[in-house]
Amino acid sequence: MSEPYPPYPQTPPPLPPLRCPLCEGQQFQREESRQESRWGFSSHRMTLMVCQRCRYVLHFYDTHSIWNLD
Numbered sequence: 001m002s003e004p005y006p007p008y009p010q011t012p013p014p015l016p017p018l019r020c021p022l023c024e025g026q027q028f029q030r031e032e033s034r035q036e037s038r039w040g041f042s043s044h045r046m047t048l049m050v051c052q053r054c055r056y057v058l059h060f061y062d063t064h065s066i067w068n069l070d
């Protein structure tokens with residue numbers, strides 16, 4: 001996976017709506033999970049957006065995303 005956009009100049013491009021890549025659904029159930037690192041001294045929060053139509057799960061790493069998930 002590569003960055004969806006190049007580094008922002010001043011104004012970020014408009015965001016497309018968060019959309020399921022499989023069924024194009026836009027209703028999501030938000031879940032959180034924590035994942036311990038392999039060495040056990042840090043953990044990372046994953047935000048999971050579960051498509052309510054087909055149950056496909058979109059994973060977001062840590063808390064910050066270009067989509068406002070909170």
Ligand SMILES: [Zn+2]
Pocket residue numbers: 020021022023024025051052053054055056
């Ligand atoms: Zn879906």
